[in-house]
Amino acid sequence: MLSSGDFKPVQLEDRDFFVQHYRRFPQMHSDNTFTNMVCWNYYANYRYAYVQDCVLLSSTIGGKTRYRPPIGPHNPDLLHEVMSLALRSDEERPFVVLDQGTLDWIKSLYPELKLDPERMYFEYVYLASDLALLPGKGYSTIRRQLNQFMKNCSPRVEDLGADNIAEINDFVEQWCEWKDCDSNPDLESEKEALCFALAHYEELELSGIAIRAEGKIGAISLFEGLNEDTALVHFEKGLPDCKGIYRAINAETAKILAGGYTYINRESDMGVEGIREAKMRYHPHHMVQVHMARQEELERVL
Incomplete structure (x- = not known):
């Protein structure tokens, strides 16, 4: 069973590993990028595991941890393990989805899982x-x-x-x-x-x-x-x-x-109204949406 002990800190020397993996599985949201993780590690304590050709990511802010879906070949069993691990977190919304393709895949497997959009993290x-x-x-x-x-x-x-x-x-x-x-x-x-x-x-x-x-x-x-x-x-x-x-x-x-x-x-604008207004003035072509699942929603479907 997957556990938090399987994860290790993201460090500067891990860059080549992430570059190679993301060439195969390109990212859409900045929060999964290596630069973002290693630069913001002091604040968000990013950790990762490499399991069955997939990168698994977590971040811990204020002692509460969130997990992301596996980045790699679609593996329903591994997704289930990550969601189960997220269910054991103290975070109220412990499971975060950062791209539309992954969201569609999860919805196809768990059509009753409610994933709420979080506008402040939209990019x-x-x-x-x-x-x-x-x-x-x-x-x-x-x-x-x-x-x-x-x-x-x-x-x-x-x-x-x-x-x-x-x-x-x-x-x-x-x-x-x-x-x-x-x-x-x-x-x-x-x-x-x-x-x-x-x-x-x-x-x-x-x-x-x-x-x-x-x-x-x-x-x-x-x-x-x-x-x-x-x-x-x-x-x-x-x-x-x-x-x-x-x-x-x-x-x-x-x-x-x-x-x-x-x-x-x-x-993103991080929910700051002045930043949101400034970014909207430049007429975005599209947004990269972020969705989160609550503890009770994960418990209901797992």
Whole structure:
């Protein structure tokens, strides 16, 4: 019987294993990506097991653990074991499904299982060309703000690299002072994740850019490929010194990614109304939905 003791922590040296497995079984949601797991491990304590050619994932926040369906060949018996393990968790909603294909498969096996959508974890996916070109009336306000920024702030785009990494780290400290990360546990965790990504961007094979406005770095983004047609923006930060700089970092990142990807995943809004409004203004092409099963629902069908 599968147990929590079969899982081990996700560590930086596991990257090649996950890269190889995800080439065979591409992911749609950022939360299953290796970069996300290893960068946010301080907060979410990601663990994995490799069973019958499938990767099994769990995350533990505040002492409560959630499990995901097996990533690999469809194996109903292994799915049942994972769901049974989730049933033994103290988490109220211990079973999380992060892609539509897996959701459809589970529903075909357990048609009476109720899986509730969790909007705050839905991820926003955009046409890369839309974010790069900002076409039509729907983007007119964003284009105007971007043009004002370009006119007023003398920006220059730089690739993330050895020449500017120290200054980018200083930028992160300034961003956290502005946001008062020390008084907000969520922002403090985000700072930890971002600092880990910057410290290990070469091992993680992350790409990134910075925008230098009025002589100093005012915005950064870090990104990578998620699957064959979708890129994933992990982090996008800016300071308020030059109005419109968030518009610029978004557009400059998209110009780079549009050359190799059809879509750009810009992750979720975490239920923050201001972030939701900002992401909706860019007119997502579609959302990657997240569904969760409650303890009583798992107990009812198993």
